[in-house]
Amino acid sequence: MLEWRKFNFFELKQYGDQDAFSNILSDSDIVCSTSGNSQIILGDSCGFIHVFPKNFRDSYSFKAHNSITHCELSTQNNLLVTLGTDETADSLPEFKVWNLNKLNKSVPACVRNVKTNLQRATSLAVSENGLNLAIGFERGNLTLYKGDITRDKAKSVKNVTFGTAPIKGITFKQVGKISHLFVCSDSGVYLYTIHSRDKEIKNVLDTNGPNIATNCCWLQQSSNSEGYFMAGRDDAIYCYTPEGRAPCYAFEGRKVLIRWFRNHLLMVTCPIMENPLQTKPYTLTVIDVNNRFIVFTTQIEVISSVFVEFGTCFILTKNKLLYHLDEKDLQSKLQSLYKKNMYDTAVKIAKNNQYNDAEGLSDIFKNYGDHLYAKGNFSSAVEQYIKTIGYLEPSYVIRRFLDSRHTQYLTDYLQSIHKEGKASTDHTTLLLNCFTRLDRIDELKSFLENYRQNHFDIDVAISVCRKSCIDQALNLAKFNEKHNHAISIMIEDLKDYENAIEYITKLSYDDAEKNIMKYGSSLMDHVPQKLIVLLKKLCTDYVAKKCDESTIKEEEDHDIFTINYRNGGFIDDREQATPEDFIHLFGDSKRLIDYIEYLIRNLPTCSKVLYNSLIEHYLTLWKISLNPSNERAGLEQRLVELIKNYSQFYDSNHVLVLCQTYEFWLGAMLIYEEKKLYNLIVRHYLNTKDFPSLYTLCKRLGTTDPSIWLATLNGLKSCNQVPSSFLQETLQVIASEKLQSPLQVLNVLTSIDKGPNLSTVRSYFMQIFQKEDDFIRKDRESAEKYHSESEELKQNIETINRDAIEFRSSLCDACHQQLSFPSIFFLCKHSFHMDCIRSFSETEKDCMVCRKKNSQLLDMMHVQNESRNKNHVFQEKLENTHEQFSVIADYFSRGLFNKIVLLSDDEDENRERLDDINISRKNLPSRHVEKSLPNISEAKMRVEENLRTNVEHKAQLSEGRMRLQEQSYKLSKPVERQQVPQKKVSLPITQQREKQEIKAAYPITNNPFDDESDDDKNPFKDDANYDDKLNPFADTDEAEEVIVKSPPISANPFDDDDD
């Protein structure tokens, strides 16, 4: 016979303080027991009641009866009911009610004492609320005390009979206001229902067979189920509800005790045939009724009581030993189940124990799966493994089923993973591979179609499908709008270019563009025409086909405004491809040209690249068509037209290089011209010896840019066989436009190999000489003119200085009326009425006529004076220019080194001013310098030519100047003292220079700094006059050195400033 499976989830342990019981109970036996409200109550054979609290130490005892048979606790009021005999000689049966809450010196208050029937009581029950009390007797009758048990109410006592056998157990069960009284005896199980005071119903729930004894009962106290009344009989434990029968649990043995402990049925059985030799005759069994197995069973000595109290279970033996039932922890329970490979039970237990840790459960499933796998039950194993999804690493399972025999199971597992949404791309790949391996195309299809539920990576799916069933992959790609994949499948796998391009035309702009970029070249190889049409569209006004149709249909339903709005928005937002991105796709120049021409025609703006490539491909075609034909001519024409008219569109440098590489010189020339690179054109013509073209070019362009002639001439240098007429012409233009100095022209001409004969160049040089002559003559003339003018002026001054001046004018120069007093006469022989001059001017000090001229002069002098003081400006100029001499010459010419005294506005200002001017003229070479200004500029030109030879000079000059600065800083008073003789010296030097200047052809020789011959005039050289003691530097060599170097400084006209 198969019975309960057995496990050992509990341990029975002796509980701590064993002496406590034996001490208190001493030699008396335990007769009855009860528990509740965290107390264990024992009644002993001596009539004592012992109450133990949780710690078992603070117990108290009191004498209740002469002898006790039963005790029960009404938990709500903590009332203890004891049944026993009184202390009279008759030992009459009685029951007492004790209030355990009212302790008086460890004796609770006895609130009631009632005599009962004389029959032997076999059972006692009290309801939880303390309102009902029942005592069962050995003849099957029962006394029911209704109402508060602490009060005497004789009327509410009722006797009821239940069969004939002794009543073994009574239990009250309160359901709302209804009290159920379960009564069990060997005759059967009865229910006595007390609805109200008068309405009481007696029901028979079960009747026993005669040989099956009912020994004990217990009311299941369980929160979830309704709470069965359990009666223990020899064959089984039968459960009852007030409704009737409930399940029964078959378990052989004479039941001594039944208890309900934490969803477990706990029972103590004893053998039906007693064997006195047996030390442990009793059996303690705990059954897990939910899972249908025995969780603990052990042989044990005679048990007197079992308490389910304090949340645990205590077992008290007749020998007063206290045992405690220890439940093992879940892990060890599970371990013991694993050992027996009872994984399903383990799962059940784990779940029952609110073992909500899913990870722990998955561990069980994994173990279960492993077990099943080991047994070869793969499908069940997979079922278990599936339950671990999300916790167990899938690779663990996958590895187990990778064998090709297990593909089916693997597929199941992987499908579940996908359903859970925990799949990685690798899993998808594997699954799809499994499908294909198993030829489960239908499943594959349905899997793919439900991809939303299946949560897989479409990219992976497509790539897997491509290997096995391309159609599926294509559909998948199309359906999921994975255009890349769809197109790549069509092109690479199916070679279905037509459809591919069809497909692309249906895509949105972005996708279409991207895909064309990717697959354009292969499409170009196979369906060039269609592709080009598409490309043209893309670049101009691409609209996805699909959109077109569907939106139009939809829009028909909408009102017109939205259509307009949409269309408008669509056009505005429409993108256009950059056409040059597609150029690389074209292998054939003609197609490309067609394409670009179309775009240029249809697009408002095209990029330079586009034009560049258009030209390039025209050039290729041009190059290919070698033999001159109509085609070639047409191309040439087209090219020229392009290059000429579209110069702003293309990148001229690029096109130039193209023209050069393709040797399309016509174009190159056009670009050169455009870019004004005339000498390059010239060079080209010279290289090709195309003199007529060169001539026409020069003619044409010479008017705007004469330098082209010069370039031609220079180019001719390296070229022989130059037609003399051309050379002549060139020289003519150079001469007339003064493009180059004759010397250089000569240089060029001499460098020509087998140079031109004299006749060719004669006219040119003749012309040059003529011109030079003219120039010299003109200069001379002007020199004469200035000279005479200055003489005149001198004369004038003389006159003013010495002679009397007659003021003869009788007319006012302002009003041209007869002069009348008061009037003013100016030295310039202008005269005015006093009133006139006042009306024209605020002051009477200036001649109104001359004032303008005078003020100009004054201003000029002011400016000069000012700039003279700005030494740093001069220095800067010197340093910045590479032609210091010309700067100095310029300064000389402007008389900036001379002293100019500006007159203040005195009464006799005119006179003094003129005086001063005169003096300055006398003393300083300023006039001469001014007059020789053209010479100087000529000199400047010479200087330019001889720049290098002068460099040393300038270096000296600037050095000298620097020394000067140094010294002017270093020398203080001693130097100042010496300046008196120095001033005297200055005059002869300048005078001498004057003479030299006139004589010398080059003013450079006139450079005062070179004039070291005047050493004797240097005051510093004059040792005799020099007082050593006055010189603070005289003692040192250094000072001497300074002095030695000073001569040029003293000669420096800058020193004149000091006065």
Add this chain to the structure above:
Amino acid sequence: MSYAYLFKYIIIGDTGVGKSCLLLQFTDKRFQPVHDLTIGVEFGARMITIDGKQIKLQIWDTAGQEAFRSITRSYYRGAAGALLVYDITRRETFNHLTTWLEDARQHSNSNMVIMLIGNKSDLESRREVKKEEGEAFAREHGLVFMETSARTAANVEEAFINTAKEIYEKIQEGVFDINNEANGIKIGTVSTPTNPSIGSNLPGGQSSNSCC
């Protein structure tokens, strides 16, 4: 839960034919592949609707093992319907049907509706008992026959509901004395607010002499 009638069922048959699984499938709509022995008697309940009336089915699932026969036998009494189950993959369970039927007829009331069920119809490959044999047996003994599968839930609902219908029809025909709770029929709390007092007229003596 209020109901118009309460029918008591009992499921009997050899051990391992799938009685508990049938019940679990009917009450909880789930299948437990691992076989848990029933030791003693268990029960389940479910509400169904017949002819617009709520009917509560209280189903007693008995242990099939011979050793518990004495225990289970006491539950026959007071059942209005019985599902006699055999396993189509095990011929001996079919062979034991006669014994079961005798037992049932002996211990229950004579009007009890008995439904013969060939379970595990999903295991067609391992079939040992032909459907025709089952049908023939049912015809012979005046039973209703049905093949079911607790695993796939095929015909499970129908088996219970058809039985209920038959009982209901018998009630309508007046075959059952619905006031006698020993017939396994109880009139619901809705229609009869006060429970009829029938405790004392139980046929206690009938079962007391049957012990084997």
